[in-house]
Every structure is written in C-alpha cells, then in structure tokens.
Amino acid sequence: MTGVSPKTRIQKKNTRAILEAALEIFSKHGFRGSTVDQIADAAGLSKPNLLYYFPTKEAIHLELLAGLMDTWLAPLRQLDTDGDPVDEIIGYVLRKLTMAQELPRESRLFANEIVQGAPRIIDQIEGDLRDLVNEKCDVIQGWIKQGKLADVDPHHLIFSIWATTQQYADFDAQIRGILRPRNDAHFSDAARFLETFYRSALTVR
Amino acid sequence: MTGVSPKTRIQKKNTRAILEAALEIFSKHGFRGSTVDQIADAAGLSKPNLLYYFPTKEAIHLELLAGLMDTWLAPLRQLDTDGDPVDEIIGYVLRKLTMAQELPRESRLFANEIVQGAPRIIDQIEGDLRDLVNEKCDVIQGWIKQGKLADVDPHHLIFSIWATTQQYADFDAQIRGILRPRNDAHFSDAARFLETFYRSALTVR
DNA sequence: GTCTATAAGGTGATAGAC
DNA sequence: GTCTATCACCTTATAGAC
CATH class of the missing domain: 1.10.357.10 (Tetracycline Repressor, domain 2)
Incomplete structure (x- = not known):
C-alpha cells in the first residue's frame, strides 16, 4: 500500500523525491489530470523505476493525502x-x-x-x-x-x-x-x- | 468555436442536452477527468453525434464556462x-x-x-x-x-x-x-x- | 443528422536484461 | 535498483455509409 519500506539511504531519498514531485503535479492538475510520466520526470526517475517504489499511481496519491x-x-x-x-x-x-x-x-x-x-x-x-x-x-x-x-x-x-x-x-x-x-x-x-x-x-x- | 449554430428545433434541443450533460460531468470530475463518452451517454447521443455539434471536448467546456x-x-x-x-x-x-x-x-x-x-x-x-x-x-x-x-x-x-x-x-x-x-x-x-x-x-x- | 468502424496517440503498468 | 521495450487499454477525433 505504501510502496517500498524505506531502508537504504537511496530508497529514502527516492521515496521523498517521488512524494515531493507528486505533490507538485497532483496539486496542479488533480489526480486524473496528472500522469505517472510527469511525476517521474519531476522526480528525476524513469517511469518503471518510480513504479518500483509505489505499485500504482493511486498508491502515491493516497500516501500523500x-x-x-x-x-x-x-x-x-x-x-x-x-x-x-x-x-x-x-x-x-x-x-x-x-x-x-x-x-x-x-x-x-x-x-x-x-x-x-x-x-x-x-x-x-x-x-x-x-x-x-x-x-x-x-x-x-x-x-x-x-x-x-x-x-x-x-x-x-x-x-x-x-x-x-x-x-x-x-x-x-x-x-x-x-x-x-x-x-x-x-x-x-x-x-x-x-x-x-x-x-x-x-x-x- | 461554439459548435453548430442552433437553428432547427432538434439542434437546439441537442445542444442544450449536451451542455446540460457536460455541466453534470465536468463539475463532478473536472476537465481532464471527464470523457466525451460520459458526456455523450448523459446527453443520450452517440459520441460522433456529439462531436457533430461541438468540434472538440474543449469547445464544450469553453462554451459552458x-x-x-x-x-x-x-x-x-x-x-x-x-x-x-x-x-x-x-x-x-x-x-x-x-x-x-x-x-x-x-x-x-x-x-x-x-x-x-x-x-x-x-x-x-x-x-x-x-x-x-x-x-x-x-x-x-x-x-x-x-x-x-x-x-x-x-x-x-x-x-x-x-x-x-x-x-x-x-x-x-x-x-x-x-x-x-x-x-x-x-x-x-x-x-x-x-x-x-x-x-x-x-x-x- | 446519426450511425458503425477505426485511426492515432496517450497512459498505466509489466517483462526481462543488466 | 534501474533501465529499454512493450503490452493492453483508454480516449479523442475522424471517415464514410446510411
């Protein structure tokens, strides 16, 4: 539900970057108006890499809220x-x-x-x-x-x-x-x- | 920009039905969260028929606003x-x-x-x-x-x-x-x- | 004016190599 | 952990028959 449990330093850093990027994008365009691509770009990750940390777009949104x-x-x-x-x-x-x-x-x-x-x-x-x-x-x-x-x-x-x-x-x-x-x-x-x-x-x- | 100029009775009726349906859907899901399919369904028209009255999804939204x-x-x-x-x-x-x-x-x-x-x-x-x-x-x-x-x-x-x-x-x-x-x-x-x-x-x- | 069919492109998510 | 490639689906919009 909440993605990879943050253990290593790099995992914590990426998880934080994803949530920060998601806040930026979701707040601007709403859930449906935001794309995983946009969030991945803003977080500096590839889309599949982002989806390694969070299973779905909805999981990111839920975690943020x-x-x-x-x-x-x-x-x-x-x-x-x-x-x-x-x-x-x-x-x-x-x-x-x-x-x-x-x-x-x-x-x-x-x-x-x-x-x-x-x-x-x-x-x-x-x-x-x-x-x-x-x-x-x-x-x-x-x-x-x-x-x-x-x-x-x-x-x-x-x-x-x-x-x-x-x-x-x-x-x-x-x-x-x-x-x-x-x-x-x-x-x-x-x-x-x-x-x-x-x-x-x-x-x- | 504003779709077919309403002349015949049926055109007026359909244009009104589309705008009414669009208000219902857009207000509930936002622009990006709404689909032309949903609006067409709510208006009781087929999707191509709806797009005969308004050239694009955005034109419907603009006309409403x-x-x-x-x-x-x-x-x-x-x-x-x-x-x-x-x-x-x-x-x-x-x-x-x-x-x-x-x-x-x-x-x-x-x-x-x-x-x-x-x-x-x-x-x-x-x-x-x-x-x-x-x-x-x-x-x-x-x-x-x-x-x-x-x-x-x-x-x-x-x-x-x-x-x-x-x-x-x-x-x-x-x-x-x-x-x-x-x-x-x-x-x-x-x-x-x-x-x-x-x-x-x-x-x- | 309205329909069925479909093109064209975007989008969420996965496979599998490295 | 991260990437490239790709699948499967959705969505906007158009073509062309009626």
Whole structure:
C-alpha cells in the first residue's frame, strides 16, 4: 500500500523525491489530470523505476493525502481551551492563513480531491477530521455558554475559517487575476482584514 | 468555436442536452477527468453525434464556462449604491448562498477550473470579472468613507463572501461528512450564521 | 443528422536484461 | 535498483455509409 519500506539511504531519498514531485503535479492538475510520466520526470526517475517504489499511481496519491492530513489539522489541534477565546480563534485564523501562504500545494491537493467529492479520503473526513472538529466545537460552545464569545454556530464558524483562509491558496489564480497588478502584498492585507473581521464578529458586546 | 449554430428545433434541443450533460460531468470530475463518452451517454447521443455539434471536448467546456459567467456574476451586479450598505451586502451574501445551494454544479465547474490555475478562463477573470469587482469595490469604499460601513478592505470582503458561500457547494463532500448524520438543514444554519456574522462585522459602532 | 468502424496517440503498468 | 521495450487499454477525433 505504501510502496517500498524505506531502508537504504537511496530508497529514502527516492521515496521523498517521488512524494515531493507528486505533490507538485497532483496539486496542479488533480489526480486524473496528472500522469505517472510527469511525476517521474519531476522526480528525476524513469517511469518503471518510480513504479518500483509505489505499485500504482493511486498508491502515491493516497500516501500523500494520508501523510499530509496530520500537518493539515495541526493548527486546529492547537486551539487551547484555557486561552482567551477570541485570541485563540484569531490565532487559529492566522495560523491557517500562514499555512495557505507557505503550503499552497498541500491546500490545493486537498481542494482538488474534495471538490470532486473526496472519493479517496471520505473515510478520513468522516473519521479523524470529524472527531477533531466536533471536539473543538464543544470547546467553542463552552466559551459561548460562559459569555466569552459571541453566540455563533461553532461548526459554521470553523467552516468559514477554512474557507476564508484556504481560498488564498486554492483560488490563488482568481485572486491574483483580480488584484493585478498590485498583488504583491495581498497576504498581509488578508491578515489584516481577517483579524479585524473575526475580532469584531466574535467579541461579546 | 461554439459548435453548430442552433437553428432547427432538434439542434437546439441537442445542444442544450449536451451542455446540460457536460455541466453534470465536468463539475463532478473536472476537465481532464471527464470523457466525451460520459458526456455523450448523459446527453443520450452517440459520441460522433456529439462531436457533430461541438468540434472538440474543449469547445464544450469553453462554451459552458463562458455561458455561465453572466449568471455567476449576476448577484454582484445587483449590489445597489443607493441601498442601505449593510443590508445590501447581507443581501449579496444570501443571494450567493442561495446560488451555491441551487446551482452547486456551476459552482464546482468554476472551482475545478480555478483551483487548477484557471487556464481556460484567466482572460475572463482579468477582464469582465476584474472590472466588475473593482467597480463594486469603489461603491463599498464610498460607503465606508460616508461612515455607513465598518472600515474593511473591499476586495478582501468580496473574496470572503465568495469563499464563505461557495464552499457549501464546492466542498459539500467535506461539510456533509463532518455534519453527518445531521446534515439536512445545514443551509439554513449557514444562512443564519452568515447573516449574523457579516452584520456584526460590518455595522459601524 | 446519426450511425458503425477505426485511426492515432496517450497512459498505466509489466517483462526481462543488466 | 534501474533501465529499454512493450503490452493492453483508454480516449479523442475522424471517415464514410446510411
């Protein structure tokens, strides 16, 4: 399922090169739009050699998605029950925005998969992801009950945070096209916008 | 470029059937993930017959995107300079949410295209779309100067509205997976959340 | 206008030498 | 472990009969 168990140095290096190349290609063209040839080229290997490390194209894709899910959820895990509610959520928003800026390929990899119905990761969504989200929604609901946060639906709050941050990676082409030619500093503009926006919507008055 | 000029009744009917089928298939699998066979089947035509109406697979895709762009931008065009600023924007948010609910395939068609770098509609993005957005941003900026709206970046406000509404179509699989098994009424929950959220973030205090 | 048949090229995966 | 060669299949698009 996950290809050759990486033992020798060269195997580790090649496995890593393949996954790096696959991330580059899959995130740009989606699963069906990417070819094994493209990935092998980008990894600096021949196609049969690549298929010596991973049995199928799908195995590479699956390994990527599974391996990145933890990284992807880390910012949400950090949400701390004992912190100041508004600051905790603003912090989460800004961490997600930073990830969109620094890991846009990872964001688009997931976006490509989910927009097409998430056929290959629906289990992870309905499992680990769902559990984590529900856990953090309980935390948020607790804050609301204590009067420390405006009364909003926690699930839809989290969805809105995902949407407003990840769009800067997923729909980058559109955002750059509209902001052209002044699109150099748009991430810091976005950070300012999102911080102001979420703070004013979440603060109890 | 746009296939046979529809003159006879049967030509109109078939052209419409092809575009309807293509929307169904392209929105689900993306351009590369869709096959002419699938579209022909869905349209109830043979593959050569379909290619009698449109010269290539790409021509069908292009015609779809171009034809839907107007529909897609209609809610933004409606934004009225003379209305109440907060209500105008809330109205826009709710119209977009309704579109995500009623036209999810159209939303995913664009999402699929844009997430992969918008190769086939970058011109429309940098043309009509950009012009309309800039025009409406001027309106919003005017409201802010008059003190009728909280001071936020108009471009990023519009981006956030797109993101928070279209996600309910584009990332439907993820949202349903997380809300399971109670996901029947999530659009009305989303409407309530978004209205409260945008109203409290945009109202001048 | 619509069909069957097929050309032409791409794509995932394997065989077998080294 | 890596390569060249190749298979088997899929996919877009066309030819030509009706």
